[in-house]
Amino acid sequence: MRTEVWHNIAFTCIPSIGPITRKALIDEFKTASNIFSAPIKALMNVKGVGEKVAHEIVQWNNQDKVDAEFAFIQKHQIKPLFITDKDYPQKLLECPDAPTLLYYKGTAQLNCAKILSIVGTRMPTPYGLYIIEECIKALPKDVLIVSGLALGIDTIAHQTALQYGLSTVGVLAHGLDEIYPPPNKNLAKKMLQQGGLLTEFNCKTIPEKYNFPKRNRVVAGMADATLVVETALKGGSMISADFASQYHREVIAVPGKITDQRSRGCLKLIQENKASIFTSPNELMKQLNWINTMPALSSAQKAMIRLMQQQEIFSIDELLSISGLSIGSLYTLILELSTQQVIQELPGEKFTLMPAYYSI
Structure with a gap:
């Protein structure tokens, strides 16, 4: 049956x-x-x-084609998400051309409250890489980062999300029986443990040129906003931005030098009022209403926040010195604030406030 x-x-x-x-x-x-x-x-x-x-x-x-696909998803523990399923990305239901069926493998919740798509050129500048890192490391840990697993900005967005403990989902333009481009195979494996891979295409579907715009509409449609980091006047990133605009999503573009071809697309989006301008991670979060709720803080936690507002990064020794706390009390306080996503631990046992807490 x-x-x-x-x-x-x-x-x-x-x-x-x-x-x-x-x-x-x-x-x-x-x-x-x-x-x-x-x-x-x-x-x-x-x-x-x-x-x-x-x-x-x-x-x-x-029937043979369906039998083969059914056997493939069972063998590889791939979850089919029909458009009427509760786990189907609900934001996509707002899009008139939403895929009827998606294939998903991973651990991330596709219906989390905060989803940001990041798109851009396959040949980013150091400036573009810097913007991605500064943005992602400032985001709350419950933000899901979505991109297309392409080389360049997509890859950096996925890698940086993994580095800073955010889940990240790659939307593919082909079936889940392969990974394209091949250099991202190891990255894709890591994403399965801290995010996932998503596609509307059956196995044996190769990454044909006409599949990529379909992929881009999913990248744009399943997110609250699309951040365009660097892009020329034409290309997949501009297509994603156009889809996001059609779907009434926020489009946010990173400004760049007017002489740089890789910033021309972003500048055009800003000039034509198709995108707001990215100025800082904190402003992005304000625009998306992602920092309007804060945890209840004890008097000791508030005192530590005020101390940490004095500079950007503190070592554990500096915090011991300025707080006057015992090492045990300090570590307890740091653990509490880290769990509440008020502070972030950096390499070398250093700590920084999350951007939202510099102004309280």
């Missing part, structure tokens, strides 16, 4: 039906199995479904 998951896969394998028509069919018949068992006349009553498409649905019989 065919399961509903099998029918979900089969439904997306009918080549003549796009995501908008699929959604109309699901709205009418509720499940993929109901769609396959519906009479032709009932199918034809759905907007976008003519006689030809209705016959294709009723006569569809490419």
Whole structure:
């Protein structure tokens, strides 16, 4: 007996039906199995479904392809997310062309409250790399970083998220049976443990050129905002920004030198009021309302915050000296503030305040 998951896969394998028509069919018949068992006349009553498409649905019989995909996802513990499933990225439901079915492998929660997409050129400058690090290290640990696993800005965004303890999801333009580009295979493995990989494409789907804009719409659609770090006037990053704008998401662009081709796209987005200007991680978080709630703080915690507002980074010895606390009391306080994401530990047992706490 065919399961509903099998029918979900089969439904997306009918080549003549796009995501908008699929959604109309699901709205009418509720499940993929109901769609396959519906009479032709009932199918034809759905907007976008003519006689030809209705016959294709009723006569569809490419069972071998579906059996192969079903076996593949079971073998590799890949989770299929149908558009009606509760674990499907709910922000994508706001997009008219949302994928009907996604394949996901990973540990990250795709419906977390704070999701930021980061996109940009495949040939970033040191300035672009600096912006990504400064931004990600300042973000709360519950922010999910999404990008496209491409070389350049995408790769740096994923790597930096892993480095600073944030989950990160790569959206692919091909099936989960391979990783493209090949140099990112090791990165992808790490992301499975602290994030995940997501695609709408079946296994054996290769990274064809026309798949990348489809990938970009998912990158933009599943996030609260898209941060464009460096990009030329044309390319995938501008496509992602355009999708984000169409989906009424925040688009934030990093300004750069007017003489740098890799900043021309960002400057154009800002000039045409298609993106707000990135000035600091703190301003980005204010814009997205990500710092309007703070944990309840004890008097000792507030005193430590005031001390740490005096400079950017403190060693443990400096904190001992200015606080007057015992080593045990200081470590307890540091643990509390780290757990509440008020301070961040840096290499070499050094500590810094999160940006939101410099002004309280």
